[in-house]
Amino acid sequence: MAEAARTAVGYGIDIGGTKIELVACDAKTLDVRHRRRIATPQGDYHGFLAALEQLVADADAELAQTDAAVGIALPGVRDRRSGLQLSANVPALTGRAVAADLQARLRRPLRFGNDLQCFALSEAHGGAAEGYPSMFGAILGTGAGGGYCLDGRLVAGFNGLAGEWGHWSVPAHLLQRHGLPVIECACGLRGCVERYVSGSGLVALYRHFGGDASEAGAVFAQADAGDARARQVLAIHLDLLGHSLAALVLAVDPHVIVLGGGLSQHAPLYDVLPAAVSAHLFAGVQVPPIVPPRFGDAGGARGAALLALS
Structure with a gap:
């Protein structure tokens, strides 16, 4: 019975800029058996570590667990050589050895991904990409990024960066076509896709044209109210988004693309996006299905739990 208890669930923790969510998923059915959200400690690193430790302790107590494996969706990028977080939307984590410090506190099996990759993993298992040999989860939120799964397994890559399509560059000819500037990105590069096609990128485009x-x-x-400027901006945004997803098709050729983030909730996008992608592909290349997510903003924590159980 003790061994069965240890393997009954996997914990997934999704760390966001404003909230941290823990879910405990049944190892066989993936049903959520426990869920809790707390506000993210912003400026206190040790408070952040203590908060995660308490979340895990509370789940252990409720589910009578002692060493359930934990998957953690860390924001930003982790340097695999130094173990330090290079960038994050939780400032207190930047430059810290978050993975090592959590391992020391939690003292149990830990698996790490990021929120974008965990979203993709969740949608590949019981989500909108269930049954497809490969999938790409493309997030269109405050930023743009994603994750790639092959046969249900997350492909992280050499640096753990597979899926970071938001930091590909928009081609110069597209910027010139639409009269757009080369925008600096917080990652240190210039002209990154996410500065134009994300939700915040769409707002920036509208403001650029005087909206x-x-x-x-x-x-x-x-x-929708008939504003010509807004319609022009949406047409530009659609062209840039179509090009960026066409580049994804050429790079990894997924069998399905699942959109996430705030823009994924805009239903008309699914009607016009396939043609916008096709316009940037050569003859004979089919655009894969582009579909909304099944789990919405719950995908990050659920995907992290899947990491723990893998």
């Missing part, structure tokens, strides 16, 4: 909006939904609303 006034604080979030992407307002741009869609203005277009």
Whole structure:
């Protein structure tokens, strides 16, 4: 019985800029048996570590566990040589050996990914990509990024960066076509895809052309109300997004693309996006199905639990 208890569940922790969520998933059915969210400690690294330790202890107590494996979706990028977080939307984590420090505190099997990769893994198992030989989860939120799964397994790559399509560059001819500047990116590169096609990128495009909006939904609303500027910006955004997803098709040729993030909730996008992707592919290349997610914003923690159970 003790061995069965140890392997009954896997914990998944999704660390976001405003919240941290832990879910415990049944090892056989993937049903969620426990869930808890807390606010993310922003400026206190040791408080952050203590908060995760307490989340795991609370789950252990409720589920009568002692050493359940934990998958953790860390924000940003982790340098595999030094173990340090290179960038994160939780400032207190940047430059810290988060993985090593959590291992020392939790003293159990840990698996690490990022929130984008965990989203993809979740959608590959019981989600919108269930049954497909390969899938790409493309996040269109505050930023743009994703994850790639092959036969249900996450492909992380040499640096753990597989899926970071948001930091590919928009070609100069597209920027010139639409009269757009080369925008600096926080990653240190210039002209990154995410600065143009993410939700925040859409807002930046609208403002560049003289519009006034604080979030992407307002741009869609203005277009629906007949605003010519908003419609022009959405056409530009669609062209840039179509090109970036066409590049994904040429690079990894997924059998399905699952969109995530705030823009994935805009239903009309699914009707027009396939043609926008096809416009940037050569003759004979088929655009794979582009579909909305099944688990929405719950995918990160669920995917992290799948990491723990893999």
